[in-house]
Amino acid sequence: MSDSAPVLSARDLRRDYPMGESPVHALRGVSLEVAAGDYVAIVGPSGCGKSTLLNLLGAIDRPTGGTVAIRGEPVERLSDRERTRFRLLHIGFVFQRFYLMPALTAGENVELPLAEAGMSRAERKARARELLTYVGLGARVTHRPTQLSGGEQQRVAIARALANRPALLLCDEPTGELDAHTGAEMIALFERLNADGTTLVVVTHDEDLAAAAKRVVHMRDGGVVSDTRVR
Amino acid sequence: MLLTLVRASLQRHRLRTALAVIGVGVSAALLLDMVMLASGMRESFRSLLEARGFEIRLTPKGTLPFDTDASIDSAGALMAQLRADSDIVAMSPVLGGQVHVRAAAGSATAVAIGIDPAVQGDYEVRTGRDIAAPDQLVASAEFLRATGARLGDTLRVEGGYDAQMRTVTAERRLVLVGTAHFLYMPANPRAVAMPLATLRALTGARGDPVSLIMLRLRKGAIADSVQAWIAARVPPVTPISTAAALRQVDQRLSYFRQLAFILGSVSLAVGLLLVTTLVTVSVNERLGEIAVMRAIGVATGSIVAQVLAEGVVIMSAGSLLGLGLGLATAHYLNGILSSFPGLPAAIDFFLFQPRDAWVSLGLLAGCGVLAGAYPAWRGASMPIAVTLREEAVA
Ligand SMILES: Nc1ncnc2c1ncn2[C@@H]1O[C@H](COP(=O)(O)OP(=O)(O)O)[C@@H](O)[C@H]1O
Ligand SMILES: [Mg+2]
Numbered sequence: 026m027s028d029s030a031p032v033l034s035a036r037d038l039r040r041d042y043p044m045g046e047s048p049v050h051a052l053r054g055v056s057l058e059v060a061a062g063d064y065v066a067i068v069g070p071s072g073c074g075k076s077t078l079l080n081l082l083g084a085i086d087r088p089t090g091g092t093v094a095i096r097g098e099p100v101e102r103l104s105d106r107e108r109t110r111f112r113l114l115h116i117g118f119v120f121q122r123f124y125l126m127p128a129l130t131a132g133e134n135v136e137l138p139l140a141e142a143g144m145s146r147a148e149r150k151a152r153a154r155e156l157l158t159y160v161g162l163g164a165r166v167t168h169r170p171t172q173l174s175g176g177e178q179q180r181v182a183i184a185r186a187l188a189n190r191p192a193l194l195l196c197d198e199p200t201g202e203l204d205a206h207t208g209a210e211m212i213a214l215f216e217r218l219n220a221d222g223t224t225l226v227v228v229t230h231d232e233d234l235a236a237a238a239k240r241v242v243h244m245r246d247g248g249v250v251s252d253t254r255v256r
Numbered sequence: 257m258l259l260t261l262v263r264a265s266l267q268r269h270r271l272r273t274a275l276a277v278i279g280v281g282v283s284a285a286l287l288l289d290m291v292m293l294a295s296g297m298r299e300s301f302r303s304l305l306e307a308r309g310f311e312i313r314l315t316p317k318g319t320l321p322f323d324t325d326a327s328i329d330s331a332g333a334l335m336a337q338l339r340a341d342s343d344i345v346a347m348s349p350v351l352g353g354q355v356h357v358r359a360a361a362g363s364a365t366a367v368a369i370g371i372d373p374a375v376q377g378d379y380e381v382r383t384g385r386d387i388a389a390p391d392q393l394v395a396s397a398e399f400l401r402a403t404g405a406r407l408g409d410t411l412r413v414e415g416g417y418d419a420q421m422r423t424v425t426a427e428r429r430l431v432l433v434g435t436a437h438f439l440y441m442p443a444n445p446r447a448v449a450m451p452l453a454t455l456r457a458l459t460g461a462r463g464d465p466v467s468l469i470m471l472r473l474r475k476g477a478i479a480d481s482v483q484a485w486i487a488a489r490v491p492p493v494t495p496i497s498t499a500a501a502l503r504q505v506d507q508r509l510s511y512f513r514q515l516a517f518i519l520g521s522v523s524l525a526v527g528l529l530l531v532t533t534l535v536t537v538s539v540n541e542r543l544g545e546i547a548v549m550r551a552i553g554v555a556t557g558s559i560v561a562q563v564l565a566e567g568v569v570i571m572s573a574g575s576l577l578g579l580g581l582g583l584a585t586a587h588y589l590n591g592i593l594s595s596f597p598g599l600p601a602a603i604d605f606f607l608f609q610p611r612d613a614w615v616s617l618g619l620l621a622g623c624g625v626l627a628g629a630y631p632a633w634r635g636a637s638m639p640i641a642v643t644l645r646e647e648a649v650a
Contacts, residue, residue, distance in 0.1 A: 076645070085551050086641040106555070113553020122648055124548040128264030133257070140257035141554050185552065 030097060032192050032224050033059040033082060038091035040077050051077040053247040054091070059193070059226060064219040066235040067228045069244035075228040076197055078244070082226065083116050083195045084108050096192050113141055117186030121198035123178035125170040131157060131181045132166035138188040156184040160214060176207035183214065187223070194218065196227045200234055212237050258558060262565045265538070276534050277573045283527040284578020284620050289586050289606060290520030291616040294513045296607030301505050304602045305498045307439055308377030310348060310470035311479045313501070314486065314493040327351070327465040328493055335469070341485055343477035348375040349466040351452055353459045356424070358412040361404025365417075366395070367447045369438075370455030370466075377439075377470055379449055383407065384434030393450040394434040402446055405432055413448075415458030425460035443594060443601035469493070520616070527574075527620050531567050532627040539563060539635035544647030547640045556636045563632035564625055571624035575617045583608060 040052040051074045059065055067075050080086035081093055084100040093100050095115060103111055112118075125134045132153045139149035157166055160180040162173075170178050179199060186194055199215075200208035212234050219225050219239075227234060235241055236255075243251040266273045316326040328334065335347050351370035357363060369378055373387040379394065384407045387394060393413070395405070405411055409432050416425025430450060438447050456464065473482060479497040486495040539546070546559055586606030593605045 077641075080641040083551070085644075086639070109550065109553055109555055111553075112551065116553075118548075118551050120548070120551075120644065120648075122544075124544065124644075126261065126264075126545055126549070128261060128268055133260060137257060137549070137554065138552050141558065189553075 031058040032061045032063075032096060033057070033226070034094045034097075035078075035082060036092045038078065038081055038093065039089045040074070040081060040086070041089045050247055052081070052088070055244075055247075055249055056091075057082075057242065057249070057252075059224060061192075061224050062219070062222060064215070064225045064237075064239040065227070065242060066238035066240070067226065067242045067244060068230060068235050069250075071230070073244045074247040075244055079195050079197050079226070079228050082193075083118055084112055085118075113138055114189050115192045117188075117191035117194040119179070119182050119186050119194065119196040119199050121201040123170070123175070123182050123202075125178055125181055125185070127170050130167050130169055131162060131173065131184075134170070134181055135185045135188055138185060142189050152188065153184070156187055157181070159187075160184045174207070175203055176210060179203065179207075179211060180214065183218075187218075193224050193226065196225070196229075198229055198231075199227065200229065200231045208233065258562050258565065261562050262569060265542075265562075265566055266569060272534075273570065276530060276570050277577060279530045280527055280571055280574025280620070280624075281577030281581055283523040283530065284575045284617060285582035285585060286523035287520050287527070287616050287620060288578060288582030288613055289589075290516040290523065291612050292582070292586055292606040292608060294516040294520070295609065295612060296604050297509055297512070298502065298505055299607045299609065300602060300604040302498070302502055304439065304600060305501060307602075308470075309472050310346075310377050311473050311498050312471040312483055312486070313496050314469040314471065314490075315467075315496065317492055317494050327467050328469065329463050329465050331466040331469065332464045334490060334492070337490055338469075338471070338486070341482060343474050343482050344471050345474050346375050346472035348372060348377050348470040348472070349452060350376075350378060350468045350470065351455055351461075351465060352467045353415065353455055354417075355448065355455075355458060356414045356417045357399075357403060357405075357448065358414070359403040359405035359409060362402065364399065364402040364446055366399055367441070367445060368415075368455055368458075369447070369449045370452035371449055372452055375472075376449070379436035379438045381434045381436050384432075386434060387449070387451060388433070390451050390454050391428065391430050392433045393430045393448050393454075394436040395432060395448040396438055396441075396445050397435055398444040399446045399448060400432075400435060407432055407434065413450075413458060415455070416460050426458045428454060428458055430454070439602060440600045442596075442599060445601075471495075524620060524623060527571075528623040528627045531571060531624040532631065534570065535563060535567050535628040536631045538566060539631050543635065543638065543643055546635050547638065547643035547647065550636070551640050551644065556633075559636040560629070560632045563635065564628050567624050567628035567632075568621065571621045575620055578620075579613065579617065582613075 035055060035057045038052050038055045042049040042051055055078055069075055081088050100108060100111065135153035135156050136149045139152055154166055157163055160183055162177060162180055165173060165177065200211050203211060208231060215225060216237055227238065229235055239256040240254045242249055316328050331349050338344055338347060349372060353368045354365060355368040356365050371378055381394060410429050411432055412427060413430050414424040414427045436449060438445055441447055473479060479499060483495045483497045549559060590604055590606050594601055
């Protein structure tokens with residue numbers, strides 16, 4: 026994996042939420058670079074702007090100021106349609122809530138981004154099975170989300186996020202709704218993902234999850250207060 | 257994938273889907289019936305008038321065909337006069353009357369028409385043969401039932417029967433040679449047809465009266481100009497072309513059609529509201545799902561298509577149901593209405609014309625798509641981050 030050009034490069038990101046008289050300054054100038062193969066945890070008190078930052082990094086929200094480039098591509102230059110395509114092919118999302126399509130099986134949920142990317146039916150079936158096996162759910166391909174536990178649903182969501190081999194996996198409180206034991210399994214899975222080459226940015230206030238990362242970014246009040254490499 | 261999602265979403269709320277389909281079906285049925293009603297009477301009237309290719313009908317001055325007992329006198333002279341117009345290629349005189357018939361098994365009073373068998377346009381022979389001699393007649397099936405007569409029987413036919421005096425004007429022995437379907441009579445008429453001269457003799461007519469003359473025109477002749485020519489040259493008759501008759505029908509039916517139009521529009525609007533409601537509800541309860549789909553890169557177009565496809569599936573199923581329902585209702589109502597006294601049985605109030613039906617169902621489907629388009633598009637273009645946040649809080 027080449028470390029020369031960062032996978033992700035954010036400069037002076039600002040995000041205001043216009044709230045009438047007193048707008049919320051959720052981000053007040055955040056800069057961040059993430060190299061390929063890195064594993065970054067973003068931590069900080071609730072309301073400090075972690076999710077806001079992650080949404081900007083993942084191009085599902087537009088900043089009030091500043092720039093985001095992924096693989097050298099400045100995303101603010103993209104039209105909405107191009108951004109959607111960009112997210113599909115280059116960014117994986119995992120949310121706190123598992124947010125699977127309840128009507129689809131685990132396998133079909135993983136197939137969704139593959140189908141959208143234009144992969145043939147047979148190919149994507151095989152790939153979905155492979156991904157679900159990777160996250161330890163090879164036997165649950167035809168199960169629906171309601172038939173899976175919280176931890177299993179989150180694994181399906183991770184498999185879906187990895188479907189199109191994204192440059193970057195962005196996770197917002199991925200263990201937020203899991204018990205300690207399932208959370209620990211999830212932490213192990215993230216470590217394995219990273220060891221296998223996935224670049225990870227994880228927002229969390231789970232100390233165990235943060236402790237597993239290679240680098241920890243502390244935020245407070247819309248800004249970065251420390252950025253420490255632990256490994 | 258899209259289809260899987262659509263199917264899954266429809267199956268998730270089976271009852272709701274079923275109710276929506278039924279709702280659309282009922283409104284489609286109503287719309288179809290209204291469209292059929294709006295054009296049905298006119299179209300069946302037209303095909304009835306045009307059935308035998310006569311384009312102009314001559315009636316006694318100021319009357320409609322068989323509207324009164326009035327007759328055109330000295331028809332022979334009149335027809336000789338008409339021969340001067342080379343546009344007229346055939347003339348079919350018709351005389352209406354009543355006869356009393358005694359058969360071996362029973363007797364009955366029947367409506368009788370006197371015609372020229374060579375050019376008549378009033379009936380179609382169903383069994384047996386057509387009239388070929390002055391002492392032959394054809395009769396309706398109902399007449400055969402009522403009298404017990406059979407083909408080949410010789411019947412005693414009396415005309416000018418006077419109930420008080422128990423006398424008749426004349427009597428003839430006629431051979432029943434065929435059964436016929438009478439085009440312009442109400443359902444199950446008790447009717448007979450015989451040569452014009454025979455009926456005249458039976459009813460004791462003086463001169464050569466007829467009730468009606470139907471004219472067939474040369475190919476390419478303009479009915480309106482022939483009509484004008486007759487109106488100017490042959491004072492004792494009123495010529496009515498099929499087109500003019502249809503104009504009259506149109507006038508008389510205009511309230512009817514307006515009503516049908518309004519009710520049809522209402523049912524269209526109901527279908528539209530139904531689908532709008534359904535799509536809006538469907539989008540609203542899936543805001544989170546939709547936001548996630550977009551976050552992971554599913555194109556807005558795919559999402560809109562998915563929501564619309566759901567609507568289209570419901571519309572199509574409903575329209576199919578509506579087609580069946582509408583036709584069944586129309587058939588049932590036609591049955592009731594066609595026994596209306598005085599109307600030819602061939603008149604349909606509801607006429608199924610595939611083109612009209614598809615137009616109305618297509619209209620419904622188009623409305624469904626239109627109704628779904630806005631909520632679908634709106635749902636698919638909400639800000640993703642904000643929606644996810646709101647869904648997470650909810
Ligand atoms: N859509 C929004 N409208 C108004 N304020 C918002 C919105 N989203 C986030 N905020 C505010 O921005 C700040 C940062 O929120 P967020 O990024 O969700 O924090 P965190 O994820 O660290 O808990 C909070 O004060 C929050 O209330
Ligand atoms: Mg958050």
